Amino acid sequence: MASLGTGVIILIVIWVITLASLTLFTFAQSSVKYIGLLSLVIAVIITLVLTLLPRGEINRAAESIQAPSSTAGLARILILTFLCVTFLVGLLLVFCHEVLPPVYALPVRKRFVR
Incomplete structure (x- = not known):
C-alpha cells in the first residue's frame, strides 16, 4: 500500500479547512461571508502550485529506458x-x-375580467 506524501496531506488539510470555512461563512449576513470565497481562492492557488511544481530531480537516463x-x-x-x-x-x-x-414576478392585471 502506498503511503501519502507531505503534499497530499497538506492538500487534504487545506481543503478540509476551506470546506469548513465555506460552510460556516456562506450564509453570514455581513461582509464576513467573503472569507469563505477568499479561502476557496487561496486553496485553489495552493493546489495548483503543489500539483504543477515538479516533485524532484528527474533522471534522464531512467526516462529513456522506460x-x-x-x-x-x-x-x-x-x-x-x-x-x-x-x-x-x-x-x-x-x-x-x-x-x-x-x-x-409582477401580478398580472385582470383588466378584462368582470
Whole structure:
C-alpha cells in the first residue's frame, strides 16, 4: 500500500479547512461571508502550485529506458481538471446568487375580467 506524501496531506488539510470555512461563512449576513470565497481562492492557488511544481530531480537516463507513454501524471491531471471545473462552477453559482439582483414576478392585471 502506498503511503501519502507531505503534499497530499497538506492538500487534504487545506481543503478540509476551506470546506469548513465555506460552510460556516456562506450564509453570514455581513461582509464576513467573503472569507469563505477568499479561502476557496487561496486553496485553489495552493493546489495548483503543489500539483504543477515538479516533485524532484528527474533522471534522464531512467526516462529513456522506460516506455515512451507513461500514465504517471494522469491522476494528477484528472484531479486538477476536476478541481478547476468545480471551482468555475462554484464561481458561477456565487456570481448568480450574490452579485445578480433577484427579479420578482409582477401580478398580472385582470383588466378584462368582470
